[in-house]
Amino acid sequence: MVEMAALKEQLTYAYQFPLYRKLWDAAQFCPNDIQDWNDWTHIPLLTRNDILTTIRDNPPYGGFWFDGPKRLHITPFPGLGTIPVLASMEDVQRSIARETEVFRRAGFTRDDVVQVTFGYAPFYTGMHFHLVAEAVGAVVVPAGPGNAEQQAHWIAELGVTALITNPSFALKIGPLLPNNHRVRLIYAGGEPLSAVEGFRERLRSAFGGPGVTIIDSYGISEVGMMATECQAERGLHVYSNAIVTEILDPETGKSVPQGQPGELVVTQVKQEGFPLVRFRTSDLTRLVSDNCACGETVTLPKGILGRIDEVRKVKGVKLYPSQIAVVLAEFPEVSPRNYRVRLWAEGGTDHMELTIQSSTSHINEERLKERMRSELLIAPNRVCVETLLADGMQIIDERGKGAF
Numbered sequence: 001m002v003e004m005a006a007l008k009e010q011l012t013y014a015y016q017f018p019l020y021r022k023l024w025d026a027a028q029f030c031p032n033d034i035q036d037w038n039d040w041t042h043i044p045l046l047t048r049n050d051i052l053t054t055i056r057d058n059p060p061y062g063g064f065w066f067d068g069p070k071r072l073h074i075t076p077f078p079g080l081g082t083i084p085v086l087a088s089m090e091d092v093q094r095s096i097a098r099e100t101e102v103f104r105r106a107g108f109t110r111d112d113v114v115q116v117t118f119g120y121a122p123f124y125t126g127m128h129f130h131l132v133a134e135a136v137g138a139v140v141v142p143a144g145p146g147n148a149e150q151q152a153h154w155i156a157e158l159g160v161t162a163l164i165t166n167p168s169f170a171l172k173i174g175p176l177l178p179n180n181h182r183v184r185l186i187y188a189g190g191e192p193l194s195a196v197e198g199f200r201e202r203l204r205s206a207f208g209g210p211g212v213t214i215i216d217s218y219g220i221s222e223v224g225m226m227a228t229e230c231q232a233e234r235g236l237h238v239y240s241n242a243i244v245t246e247i248l249d250p251e252t253g254k255s256v257p258q259g260q261p262g263e264l265v266v267t268q269v270k271q272e273g274f275p276l277v278r279f280r281t282s283d284l285t286r287l288v289s290d291n292c293a294c295g296e297t298v299t300l301p302k303g304i305l306g307r308i309d310e311v312r313k314v315k316g317v318k319l320y321p322s323q324i325a326v327v328l329a330e331f332p333e334v335s336p337r338n339y340r341v342r343l344w345a346e347g348g349t350d351h352m353e354l355t356i357q358s359s360t361s362h363i364n365e366e367r368l369k370e371r372m373r374s375e376l377l378i379a380p381n382r383v384c385v386e387t388l389l390a391d392g393m394q395i396i397d398e399r400g401k402g403a404f
């Protein structure tokens with residue numbers, strides 16, 4: 001766990017930057033107000049919008065420039081702008097040292113040949129994993145994204161033993177490999193894995209079955225990696241020495257009981273470049289206290305369950321529409337990306353229609369409803385199938401404002 005003294009130091013440090021000066025002054029909050037954990041919730045929550053605003057007001061780095069050598073990561077948000085994330089070289093070294101330990105617990109060794117299929121630009125993901133795998137002592141194949149055939153060729157030719165990849169991309173590579181391939185470890189990131197029932201086992205069997213370890217991980221571009229599984233594969237351990245995590249009700253901003261789903265809010269400690277304090281990630285997750293054999297104690301048991309954007313209250317239940325994608329991903333014949341949710345009121349109660357995209361009309365509708373009821377606590381009244389839908393998720397709420 002993070003020491004309160006280190007956090008207070010971080011708050012005082014953050015207060016010198018225009019983002020926090022403006023946000024905290026407006027809320028009449030001062031870092032000296034924090035004496036212990038009971039005061040923690042007095043710190044105003046920080047949104048992505050606050051960051052974009054400070055970058056607009058203090059171009060080009062949002063006032064986060066600092067003395068000394070730095071590294072820049074670019075985070076483009078289509079339609080919103082770009083967030084240039086600066087890190088000090090100490091930040092970079094600390095993060096690599098932390099992840100090196102995490103990689104060892106995940107099973108990476110100096111004998112591994114590691115292929116990285118994440119991009120090396122403009123996101124820093126590929127480069128970061130490359131440096132961490134080298135720090136473990138492994139040889140790295142800097143494959144970059146795309147072209148499953150080429151990836152499979154390198155894996156076979158170069159004796160690759162571990163992959164760092166998107167799990168859905170790995171599913172395409174697996175069947176292209178010869179039976180005698182040597183992949184024994186897959187470090188997955190960038191999309192929900194643990195949250196999708198059956199996904200892990202599908203991935204494992206695509207690479208030959210029980211001997212393959214599948215590691216799930218979670219990070220965001222503003223912060224970097226924040227949680228990863230160990231070899232036990234029993235949930236993503238939060239980097240609790242470097243990050244304070246809270247799970248809040250996205251509507252009230254209040255803490256939810258342990259184990260309940262809510263928005264992940266994070267605070268970085270000992271971060272010089274672009275320090276984030278109580279940053280709302282917009283990611284939906286659950287957090288539990290744990291006592292894993294590896295020594296870690298804070299775990300996201302299923303990783304990320306969806307996004308909190310577009311949250312709707314339906315029949316008294318909070319519906320996070322992006323969570324539907326996680327359930328749809330369990331059905332190989334359905335596109336998990338494209339779907340439409342229509343909500344309307346009838347006879348004094350809410351109704352929901354879910355339209356999904358599939359080339360076949362033979363969808364097990366009862367099973368889909370059952371899985372939604374189990375994961376989202378709510379099932380659609382009606383499921384429709386279309387062969388082609390607009391790209392992405394659409395929500396049509398016909399209930400009028402009174403329904404919220």
Ligand SMILES: [Zn+2]
Pocket residue numbers: 229230231232237292293294295296
């Ligand atoms: Zn563990």
